[in-house]
Amino acid sequence: MKKSKKKKPDIVNKYTGESWVYTPAVKSHFFKPRNLLLENPKTTKYDAEGIVGSPACGDVMRVWLKIDAKTDRVKEFKWRTFGCASAIAATSMLSVMVSEKKGMKLDDAMKIKPQDITARLGGLPNRKIHCSVLGDKALRAAIQNWFKKTEQYDRIITESKRIIDLNTKTTDVDIEEAVLDGARTLQDVQKKTKVGIGYPECIPEVEELIRFYTEKYFGN
Amino acid sequence: MQKIHYFDYASTTPVDKRVLKAMMPFFMDEFGNPSNLYSIGHHAQKALALATGKVIKPLGCKPDEFIFTGSATEADNLALIGVAKANRHLGNKIIVSNVEHKGILAAAEALTKEGTDAEKFELQVVEIGKNGLVSPQKIAEMIDDKTVLVSITYVDSETGTIQPIKEIAKVIANYREINNTKLPYFHTDASQAANFLDINVDNLGVDLLTLSSQKIYGPKGVGGLYIRKGTPIKPIIYGGGQQNNIRSGTENMPGIVGFGAAMEIAEKEKVKESARLKKMRDKLESKIIKTIDKVLVNGNIDSRLPNYSNISILDIEGEAMLLYLDNKGIIINTGSACNSQSLEPSYVLVAFGRPYEYIHGSLRFTLGRFTSSQDVNYVIKNLPPIVKKLRKVSPLDLKIGDEKNMSMPKAFVGGQTPHFLRKQIK
Numbered sequence: 001m002k003k004s005k006k007k008k009p010d011i012v013n014k015y016t017g018e019s020w021v022y023t024p025a026v027k028s029h030f031f032k033p034r035n036l037l038l039e040n041p042k043t044t045k046y047d048a049e050g051i052v053g054s055p056a057c058g059d060v061m062r063v064w065l066k067i068d069a070k071t072d073r074v075k076e077f078k079w080r081t082f083g084c085a086s087a088i089a090a091t092s093m094l095s096v097m098v099s100e101k102k103g104m105k106l107d108d109a110m111k112i113k114p115q116d117i118t119a120r121l122g123g124l125p126n127r128k129i130h131c132s133v134l135g136d137k138a139l140r141a142a143i144q145n146w147f148k149k150t151e152q153y154d155r156i157i158t159e160s161k162r163i164i165d166l167n168t169k170t171t172d173v174d175i176e177e178a179v180l181d182g183a184r185t186l187q188d189v190q191k192k193t194k195v196g197i198g199y200p201e202c203i204p205e206v207e208e209l210i211r212f213y214t215e216k217y218f219g220n
Numbered sequence: 221m222q223k224i225h226y227f228d229y230a231s232t233t234p235v236d237k238r239v240l241k242a243m244m245p246f247f248m249d250e251f252g253n254p255s256n257l258y259s260i261g262h263h264a265q266k267a268l269a270l271a272t273g274k275v276i277k278p279l280g281c282k283p284d285e286f287i288f289t290g291s292a293t294e295a296d297n298l299a300l301i302g303v304a305k306a307n308r309h310l311g312n313k314i315i316v317s318n319v320e321h322k323g324i325l326a327a328a329e330a331l332t333k334e335g336t337d338a339e340k341f342e343l344q345v346v347e348i349g350k351n352g353l354v355s356p357q358k359i360a361e362m363i364d365d366k367t368v369l370v371s372i373t374y375v376d377s378e379t380g381t382i383q384p385i386k387e388i389a390k391v392i393a394n395y396r397e398i399n400n401t402k403l404p405y406f407h408t409d410a411s412q413a414a415n416f417l418d419i420n421v422d423n424l425g426v427d428l429l430t431l432s433s434q435k436i437y438g439p440k441g442v443g444g445l446y447i448r449k450g451t452p453i454k455p456i457i458y459g460g461g462q463q464n465n466i467r468s469g470t471e472n473m474p475g476i477v478g479f480g481a482a483m484e485i486a487e488k489e490k491v492k493e494s495a496r497l498k499k500m501r502d503k504l505e506s507k508i509i510k511t512i513d514k515v516l517v518n519g520n521i522d523s524r525l526p527n528y529s530n531i532s533i534l535d536i537e538g539e540a541m542l543l544y545l546d547n548k549g550i551i552i553n554t555g556s557a558c559n560s561q562s563l564e565p566s567y568v569l570v571a572f573g574r575p576y577e578y579i580h581g582s583l584r585f586t587l588g589r590f591t592s593s594q595d596v597n598y599v600i601k602n603l604p605p606i607v608k609k610l611r612k613v614s615p616l617d618l619k620i621g622d623e624k625n626m627s628m629p630k631a632f633v634g635g636q637t638p639h640f641l642r643k644q645i646k
Contacts (some may be wrong), residue, residue, distance in 0.1 A: 030540075031547065033613055055616055056576040058537060058556065058565070062615040080615035084539035084556070088613060 023122035026089040033088060035095035037064055037078035046078070048149065050141030053134050059083040061091055061138040067146055073103035079138075086124050090117050090132035094139060106143055110157070112136045114217060126182075129217050133180065164209070165202050170195040172209055179213035186210065222549040225595045229435075229527060229588030230377055230412060231553060235478065236437035236589065242481035243439065246474040253470050255462060264473055271480030278487045279429065279446050280420040287467045288444045288476050292411040292432035295445035296323035296371075298456050298467065299407045299428045303369050304331050304341055306452035310403060311366040315344045317354045317383070318571040319376040321409055323430075328371075346372075352381045352520040352572050360391040367404040374413040378555060378568040378584060379519025380528025382417065383408075389425025405451055411435050411443075415486050416494050416525050427451050431483075433475065437589060438482030442475035489589075497587045498526035500596050504585060505529045507600045512607050514620055518569055518582060527587040530555075530569075532578040534618045536610040541583060544606045550599055555582040577618055 022030070046064035053060040059082065066076035077095040081088050094117050098104045114133045118124045124132055140157075147155045161171040170193045178192040186207055189195060196203040226234075235243075246267065252260030254268045272283050279286070289295045304314060316328050331341040344367075346358050354372050363370070370392060375382050385408050392406050407428035410419050414436050421429055428451065433442040447453055447466070459468025509515050514534040533541065538554030545552055555566030556579065565579040574582075585599070 030543065036613060038612065051615070055580070055618065058576070058580040060615055080613060082535065082537060082614040082616045084537050085543050087537075088540060 021125070022085060022089075023124075025093070025120070025122045026085065026124065029089035029092035029121070030085045033092040035076075035078055035092065035099065037080055046076075048142045048146035050138045050143070050145055052138045052141055053082075055082060059087050059134050061087070061134045063091075063095075063138045063142045065139075065142045065146065067106070068103065069150065071102070072106050074098045074106065074109055075103050077139075081135075083134075084128070086128040086132050087134065089121060090114075090124075091135045091138075093117050093120050094135040096120075098139065106146075106155075110140055110143055112139065126218065129180065133217070164205055165193075165195045165199045167198040168194050175206060175209045176213050179210060180217060184210070184214060225550045225598050226590070227550065227552045227585040227587060227595070227599070229591075230380070230584065230586035232434050232440065233437045233588055234590070235439055236482060236485060238485060239438055239478045239481045243474045243478040246477050250473070252473075254473070255460070255470065264471075267473065267477055268471055271477045274480035274484045275431070275444060275476075276446070278414075278419050278483065280422055281446055282449065284464060285449055286444055286446050287463050288442060288471060288479070289467060290441055290443065290472070292409065292430050292435075292443040293321075293323035294456075295430040295432075295443045296321060296409055297327045298445050298453070299430060299447075300324060300327040300369065300371060301331060301456050302453040302466070303405050303407070303428065303451065305339075306454045307368040307403065307405075308339060308341075311368040312340070313342050313344060313364070313367040315346055315359065315362055315367060315370045315404070317372050318345050318347050319352075319378075319381075319568045320371065320373050321377060321411070324371055324373070324409060342366075348571055350573065352379065353523065354383050354388065356384060356387040356391045359388055360395065363392070363395050363404060365399070365401070365403075369407060370404050371407040371409070374408045374410040374417065374419075375525055376519075376568050377412050378566055379530045379572065380412065380525035380586070381520040381572075382413070382523045382525065385424050385426065393425060402450075412525065414483070416490060416527070421446055421448065433479040433482055436482045436486045439475050439478040442472055442479045444479070493589065494526045497591070500591060500593060501527055501529050501585075501587055503593075504587075504596045504599060505531065508603060511600070511604045514618070516578060516620065518572060518574060518578075529585040529587075530582060531585075532574065532582045533607055534578065534581055534620065535614045535616040536607065537580050537614075538582055540610055541581075541606060544610065545603070548602045548606070550602060553584040553586075555584065556580045 047067045048065045049063070051060065051062040061081045062079065064078040065074055068075045077099045079091045079095055081091045094112070097112070097117065097120060098109050114129065114136055117135060118129060118132060144156055147153070161173045163169055163171050164175065174193050175189060175195065178189045181192060183189045183192055186203065189206065189210055190197060196206050250263055250267065252264035254261060254264040269283065272286060276283060276286050289298060314328055314331065316324055328343050332343045333340070344362055346354055346362060349355055359370060372383055372385065372388055374385055389406055392404060396402065405427040408424065408426050409430040411430055411432035412435060413419060414431055419429065427448040429446040431444045434440040453466060455466050455468065457468055462468050462471060505517065508531060512533060516532045518530040518532060519528065538556030542552060542554050555569045565576055566582065569579045569582055
């Protein structure tokens with residue numbers, strides 16, 4: 001089974017070089033999701049809860065955590081996801097990563113990147129990475145919820161948006177989205193966001209952000 | 221290998237055995253080029269004439285009014301670009317609906333961008349009404365002395381809704397008569413319609429009509445365009461002057477012979493097959509609605525092809541369902557964004573006024589010649605457990621009729637407009 005994970009995909013797009021097949025790990029987590037919350041989600045027996053996404057966009061992820069206050073570790077990670085195969089498999093894999101062994105330290109769990117999840121899944125087709133980026137955000141939202149509940153305000157990290165282009169009010173999140181949508185160059189991003197067209201001063205920063213997000217989601 | 225239960229005939233059809241048999245001699249024994257005078261060229265020419273006769277019979281047109289192309293997309297492009305460019309000195313407006321095939325939409329958009337201002341066109345999009353139909357009255361109001369072409373699909377490929385082509389043709393004919401003009405010309409794409417509906421060009425009143433071979437159990441790589449005599453058109457492919465100089469390139473003989481055979485069979489079986497498929501489609505749809513809650517039918521149920529059932533199942537996502545069904549050997553399609561190259565939900569279902577939440581959970585079943593009631597029963601048995609499982613995975617619990625509270629353009633990554641909505645807001 002391990003060998004087949006590393007096997008080259010049998011179909012590759014000859015123009016983009018992109019593979020369009022799911023790995024055995026993705027299929028396994030998609031068809032047999034782990035750590036799913038099966039009872040009514042209104043339950044209060046969990047210590048923290050996080051939700052991200054919107055049904056209009058086609059992805060919603062909701063996670064519930066049990067946290068050991070003494071060891072500062074995640075004891076249990078339960079979830080539900082509305083979304084495609086990548087989204088479901090990514091949340092399932094995340095749940096395993098966070099709760100395996102003794103459970104992950106909260107500080108480490110806060111640092112999980114989409115890339116870490118896709119690596120454990122043996123990779124995702126490029127354009128499906130978009131569908132998998134919500135899992136870690138939902139997890140962070142839940143941990144922040146725990147910090148708030150337990151009054152550990154100093155540990156809360158705010159993920160606020162920052163305006164890059166004063167004219168169009170384009171934010172770093174807009175650029176992140178554009179990169180996730182497939183934009184790789186300034187021209188691509190401008191097509192989607194119009195960033196920097198009336199405010200060229202911000203272009204160096206935009207280019208830096210494109211490099212950063214490309215690296216974050218698609219780099220090795 | 222697992223048995224395949226194919227419910228995606230609107231994407232493509234397998235070649236009928238009878239069609240393949242008719243094609244076989246034209247790969248090796250009858251390999252001649254119909255442009256040549258010697259005997260095997262002459263044979264090919266005879267075969268070409270015979271096949272053309274079969275394709276055009278249901279159209280009721282003359283052989284020289286039909287051009288074979290490499291696909292229905294090429295035929296759509298030829299109709300739009302060819303007629304537009306040949307009539308640019310007379311006007312600069314084109315009207316299309318918002319449920320056209322991409323072969324029309326993308327070509328129309330290219331016409332608005334390419335060339336100098338004196339060559340560019342203005343595109344007017346007529347939106348379908350609440351019932352999913354293009355209003356002939358609306359078309360009548362949009363046409364003016366600058367309109368050179370109107371193109372409305374006979375049937376949209378997602379919901380199978382049938383557009384009132386005859387009525388639209390009437391308002392166009394009426395405009396021409398009153399204003400004593402030949403403009404605008406009227407094109408329809410009948411690729412999905414040819415299996416089931418009347419495609420006689422005079423009954424319909426169209427000047428141009430697109431056909432596809434691979435939707436009627438013929439081979440891929442062949443389509444065609446009917447062009448009414450006297451319609452000015454420019455080629456989009458140049459070369460040796462084949463097909464009256466409108467579409468150069470050696471004719472795809474095996475393909476065209478197969479197209480002819482496929483059309484002959486489709487025409488012969490049209491009435492019986494329509495009734496057979498409608499019965500099975502109705503059973504499939506009613507059983508699904510009965511056994512699964514929160515299911516909606518997309519499209520105009522009073523005016524749609526007998527083999528289409530496009531439904532939305534709430535709270536779960538189309539690609540996930542597609543893969544679970546595929547795992548059971550059931551092949552369907554979805555309008556969900558996750559299934560598309562562009563990551564955008566189906567623009568046709570958007571045009572039908574469906575909220576995004578419904579579109580993400582849309583499934584398109586299209587039945588065809590080799591669908592049996594066993595296939596239908598297999599779906600009826602296997603779909604409900606899949607829906608049940610995916611609903612367990614989903615955190616959503618949407619309510620039907622709660623559209624007002626849906627489609628809030630909420631952020632994907634953090635509070636802003638979804639990427640597929642953003643480009644509409646300029």
